[in-house]
Amino acid sequence: MEIIIVKDYKELSKKASNIIASQMILNPRSVLGLATGSTPIGTYKELVRMNKEDIIDFSNIMTFNLDEYHGLDKYNNQSYFYFMENNLFSYVNIDSQNINIPDGKAENIDHECKSYEEKIKNAGGIDLQLLGIGRNGHIGFNEPDVKFEAFTHLVELDEDTIKANSRFFDSIEDVPTKAISMGIKTIMHSKKILLLASGEEKAKTVYDMVYGKITPELPASVLQLHPDVTIIVDEAAGSMIKNY
Ligand SMILES: N[C@@H]1[C@@H](O)[C@H](O)[C@@H](COP(=O)(O)O)O[C@@H]1O
Numbered sequence: 001m002e003i004i005i006v007k008d009y010k011e012l013s014k015k016a017s018n019i020i021a022s023q024m025i026l027n028p029r030s031v032l033g034l035a036t037g038s039t040p041i042g043t044y045k046e047l048v049r050m051n052k053e054d055i056i057d058f059s060n061i062m063t064f065n066l067d068e069y070h071g072l073d074k075y076n077n078q079s080y081f082y083f084m085e086n087n088l089f090s091y092v093n094i095d096s097q098n099i100n101i102p103d104g105k106a107e108n109i110d111h112e113c114k115s116y117e118e119k120i121k122n123a124g125g126i127d128l129q130l131l132g133i134g135r136n137g138h139i140g141f142n143e144p145d146v147k148f149e150a151f152t153h154l155v156e157l158d159e160d161t162i163k164a165n166s167r168f169f170d171s172i173e174d175v176p177t178k179a180i181s182m183g184i185k186t187i188m189h190s191k192k193i194l195l196l197a198s199g200e201e202k203a204k205t206v207y208d209m210v211y212g213k214i215t216p217e218l219p220a221s222v223l224q225l226h227p228d229v230t231i232i233v234d235e236a237a238g239s240m241i242k243n244y
Pocket residue numbers: 035036037038039040066067131132133134135138139140141161165
């Protein structure tokens with residue numbers, strides 16, 4: 001694991017977007033795995049700027065998002081489809097045919113999960129997967145569990161996650177209780193992984209991810225086994241690993 005501690009959120013967003021930009025420049029047909037949540041918003045802003053300034057080109061880039069809420073229409077303003085449109089896709093020259101996000105309203109969820117995996121495989125796998133991290137150590141929507149879920153699957157969201165994500169909804173009752181998420185194996189198959197964490201509330205989780213036991217009870221700990229992981233944290237999120 002390469003760990004980069006930067007001063008603040010602004011620096012984190014700059015550093016992360018530079019890594020993604022360099023992947024895109026080295027391979028303009030890159031397959032990117034993308035994340036939602038508040039952490040990558042600044043990174044997406046930087047990518048939009050670089051695209052406007054012709055530093056990076058999305059025309060041949062393919063994307064796969066980690067997850068989507070179950071039961072939400074993609075045009076609902078809380079869907080991750082909506083989030084991606086509003087934070088990245090509608091501002092860059094990406095071909096909409098190249099955007100992939102699980103369909104939370106799919107009639108046959110099992111089929112949706114299997115075909116999502118197929119699509120990733122047919123695209124040649126994910127070159128660079130961007131990740132945030134939940135306070136409970138989840139990546140994508142892989143919640144703490146007794147085993148690591150392998151591939152894209154339907155997830156029952158944790159109470160802690162529902163509570164944390166309710167800040168984006170009118171009320172906690174509006175937060176979906178399930179989601180479709182890439183599995184741990186899907187994520188681990190990515191050639192490179194870039195995980196971002198910001199703020200003091202993530203400090204203990206970051207410490208456990210890097211130095212704790214590898215356990216499905218803290219899903220992000222599995223990243224210790226991946227050969228090419230970069231973790232960027234600001235000083236607050238890195239406060240417990242700083243002098244370790
Ligand atoms: N499914 C997403 C995760 O992919 C994300 O990493 C996490 C952290 O979000 P934030 O960056 O807002 O702390 O929240 C959500 O639950």
